[in-house]
Amino acid sequence: xxxxxxxxxxxxxxxxxxxxxxxxxxxxxxxxxxxxxxxxxxxxxxxxxxxxxxxxxxxxxxxxxxxxxxxxxxxxxxxxxxxxxxxxxxxxxxxxxxxxxxxxxxxxxxxxxxxxxxxxxxxxxxxxxxxxxxxxxxxxxxxxxxxxxxxxxxxxxxxxxxxxxxxxxxxxxxxxxxxxxxxxxx
Numbered sequence: 077x078x079x080x081x082x083x084x085x086x087x088x089x090x091x092x093x094x095x096x097x098x099x100x101x102x103x104x105x106x107x108x109x110x111x112x113x114x115x116x117x118x119x120x121x122x123x124x125x126x127x128x129x130x131x132x133x134x135x136x137x138x139x140x141x142x143x144x145x146x147x148x149x150x151x152x153x154x155x156x157x158x159x160x161x162x163x164x165x166x167x168x169x170x171x172x173x174x175x176x177x178x179x180x181x182x183x184x185x186x187x188x189x190x191x192x193x194x195x196x197x198x199x200x201x202x203x204x205x206x207x208x209x210x211x212x213x214x215x216x217x218x219x220x221x222x223x224x225x226x227x228x229x230x231x232x233x234x235x236x237x238x239x240x241x242x243x244x245x246x247x248x249x250x251x252x253x254x255x256x257x258x259x260x261x262x
Contacts, residue, residue: 133250136203141187141253143200153186156206157224158241159196160184167191169224172231172238175261178219179237183255201245202253217242217251226251237261 104111112120115135121128131142139156151167153159159167160181167186170178185202188194208217210228219239220227230238239259242251 131201133201133203133245133247136201136247136250138203138205138249139207141185141197141200141202143202143253144198145187145195145200146184146198147192147195149191149196151191153189153191153196154224155186155188155194156204157186158183158207158219158226159186159224167196170219171223172219172221172236173233175235175237179239179259179261180257183219183241185253197253199254200252202242202251203249204251205249208249208251211244211249211251213244213246215244216240217244217253232262234262 102111102113104113109121109123111118117132118130120130136142149161149165149167151159153167158170158178160170160178160183162168162181167184168177170183172178182198184196184198185204186194186196204211204217204226207224208226208228209220212228215228216230217226217228217240218230219225219237219241221231221233221236226241228244237259239256241255242253244251
């Protein structure tokens, strides 16, 4: 079904959408903002003063994420593991034991086995059910000395590097994934 939104004689938008009752989706064109809602929750809002994205971490299943997702690079990945993009454009598992494996590279969490298909989360919310040790609300999350893993305890071995990749939220296993660009070698 199509909707034609207008203000006076000026057409300000044309929307084609499925039946809202069937999909529980709504786009509201307000006077000074546009809201996108799905499943009864506000997801995205554009106001005259800026843009906001709303995430509901309670909706995430184990080892899934939402936010900024890229679909490039190569490699066979495991959903939920932490990867870095290496010099040959392949995603490889991070490891805090080796500076060359994630200290100063682009990081992402695999959302499936194919980076070009399922994608890689580079910033957003993630339910780190399988590959995060010691979840505790509010704590920093670090690259682990276990390949592809994350931990709330910073690496401490000689030659390890320390890099924060996010923070635990108050929803069990859900982290805000936003890797720092800074790191130190021990």
